[in-house]
Amino acid sequence: MRLDIENIKKTYGDKIVLDISNMTIKEGKITGITGPNGSGKSTLLNIISYIDDNFSGKVKYNGMDFSKEVAKNITYVFQKPYLLRRSVYDNIVYPLKLRKVDNKSQTKYANDIMKRLEIEDLSNKRGQQLSGGESQKVALARALVFKPKLLLLDEPTSNIDSESVKIMEREIVNFNKETSGTVLIVTHNLEQAQRICDEVISLDSGKVRN
Amino acid sequence: MDYILQGFKEAISLIIRLDPEVFEIVFMSLLVSTSATILASSFLIPIGVYLGIKKFKGKRMVSRIIYTSMSIPTVIVGLVVAIILSRRGPLGYLDLMYTPKAMVIAQTLLLIPLVLGLTYSLAKSRGSNISNVSFTLGGSKFDSVVLIIKELRVDILVNVATAFSRAISEVGAVMIVGGNIKGHTRVITTSISMMNSMGDYPMAIALGIILLIISFFINSFIYSYGQED
Numbered sequence: 230m231r232l233d234i235e236n237i238k239k240t241y242g243d244k245i246v247l248d249i250s251n252m253t254i255k256e257g258k259i260t261g262i263t264g265p266n267g268s269g270k271s272t273l274l275n276i277i278s279y280i281d282d283n284f285s286g287k288v289k290y291n292g293m294d295f296s297k298e299v300a301k302n303i304t305y306v307f308q309k310p311y312l313l314r315r316s317v318y319d320n321i322v323y324p325l326k327l328r329k330v331d332n333k334s335q336t337k338y339a340n341d342i343m344k345r346l347e348i349e350d351l352s353n354k355r356g357q358q359l360s361g362g363e364s365q366k367v368a369l370a371r372a373l374v375f376k377p378k379l380l381l382l383d384e385p386t387s388n389i390d391s392e393s394v395k396i397m398e399r400e401i402v403n404f405n406k407e408t409s410g411t412v413l414i415v416t417h418n419l420e421q422a423q424r425i426c427d428e429v430i431s432l433d434s435g436k437v438r439n
Numbered sequence: 440m441d442y443i444l445q446g447f448k449e450a451i452s453l454i455i456r457l458d459p460e461v462f463e464i465v466f467m468s469l470l471v472s473t474s475a476t477i478l479a480s481s482f483l484i485p486i487g488v489y490l491g492i493k494k495f496k497g498k499r500m501v502s503r504i505i506y507t508s509m510s511i512p513t514v515i516v517g518l519v520v521a522i523i524l525s526r527r528g529p530l531g532y533l534d535l536m537y538t539p540k541a542m543v544i545a546q547t548l549l550l551i552p553l554v555l556g557l558t559y560s561l562a563k564s565r566g567s568n569i570s571n572v573s574f575t576l577g578g579s580k581f582d583s584v585v586l587i588i589k590e591l592r593v594d595i596l597v598n599v600a601t602a603f604s605r606a607i608s609e610v611g612a613v614m615i616v617g618g619n620i621k622g623h624t625r626v627i628t629t630s631i632s633m634m635n636s637m638g639d640y641p642m643a644i645a646l647g648i649i650l651l652i653i654s655f656f657i658n659s660f661i662y663s664y665g666q667e668d
């Protein structure tokens with residue numbers, strides 16, 4: 230999915246926290262977003278995902294306005310993901326249930342993604358009992374399992390040990406290669422951006438820095 | 440002091456003997472308050488969750504109205520229902536006054552703002568995380584409401600139990616619209632109040648003990664359900 234951002238402005242009171250006149254996120258690429266704390270990175274993802282619909286300007290999704298159809302093809306992994314009060318497995322199949330995928334395929338897709346992310350051993354654990362890093366891995370699995378057209382990631386590897394970072398990066402790249410899904414990833418880690426991103430956008434005080 | 444001890448002894452024996460009058464009263468109480476709780480909860484829990492997570496203009500005003508109406512006095516609800524159901528009232532032709540149905544109606548109305556307010560404030564404080572999960576994974580507003588109810592089921596159940604406790608322990612509304620008619624609309628609270636004024640302490644104490652046991656039972660049920668999760 231291709232994104233065109235036109236004249237987006239977001240304010241809290243009279244403080245402008247995001248002000249982007251023009252920006253394009255290319256289809257099928259991995260785009261990194263970097264910038265200091267408070268520069269508006271999460272705000273941008275909130276707007277693109279429509280979690281926050283209180284802004285001025287426009288975001289176009291393959292040229293179209295936001296709609297239920299568009300929403301079904303986008304997903305967003307938060308920095309501090311909320312896992313449901315059920316097993317890890319049931320967390321992962323939740324988006325498949327929403328899409329009325331049959332039980333057999335649910336099991337197949339969930340097992341496949343858990344294997345790829347090497348979290349099979351968490352399968353029967355309760356979502357609410359996981360550590361911060363484990364939650365981030367499961368949230369990534371829950372997002373990848375239904376193969377979205379646009380994947381938004383807010384510092385997905387911030388609590389992750391170096392071994393697991395490799396696994397997660399590998400699967401983000403694989404997802405992008407195999408499905409041509411667009412990825413937008415917020416990261417503070419410039420090396421990570423260099424490793425996996427095709428392009429990097431840098432934000433500062435709500436503005437794009439060239 | 441002797442009559443108190445005597446009262447307790449007789450009360451215990453009424454309960455152990457499964458006194459038919461005592462059990463008729465207890466049964467009517469449970470029937471009326473359970474029906475009212477189920478009616479109020481089944482409609483107001485989804486609505487409360489929906490309003491709690493929805494962003495709209497004037498939400499502050501709505502919060503204020505909901506919260507202030509939560510503590511509406513029971514006699515006022517009783518009075519309003521009585522006026523509507525009385526022979527000359529707009530729904531007088533239904534002939535519901537002084538029936539268990541009238542009591543269920545009054546208690547349902549009493550519980551509506553309570554269930555709505557408790558659910559609304561729960562969803563407002565803890566629902567947005569959950570609805571974000573559903574929304575970002577492709578769910579509709581309806582999916583969000585369902586997911587929030589499932590995720591917060593323990594807290595919601597506690598709210599339902601709170602509503603039931605309010606219903607089963609209130610006197611004002613059921614007294615006015617039920618009339619405390621023996622064998623027909625007499626419930627635990629209206630009997631206790633009447634027997635107290637007649638000086639029939641054993642019966643009043645027996646019913647008081649049963650009321651306590653019921654609330655103890657409900658609370659321990661909620662506690663163990665909460666532990667499971």
Ligand SMILES: Nc1ncnc2c1ncn2[C@@H]1O[C@H](COP(=O)(O)OP(=O)(O)OP(=O)(O)O)[C@@H](O)[C@H]1O
Pocket residue numbers: 241246264265266267268269270271272273
């Ligand atoms: N609800 C809010 N009310 C007022 N200001 C807010 C609110 N949410 C965010 N802000 C402000 O908006 C600005 C951008 O915040 P945002 O969360 O997008 O930053 P970020 O780039 O994601 O930072 P970080 O790297 O710390 O995650 C910050 O200055 C923040 O204080």
Ligand SMILES: [Mg+2]
Pocket residue numbers: 270271272383
């Ligand atoms: Mg952020």
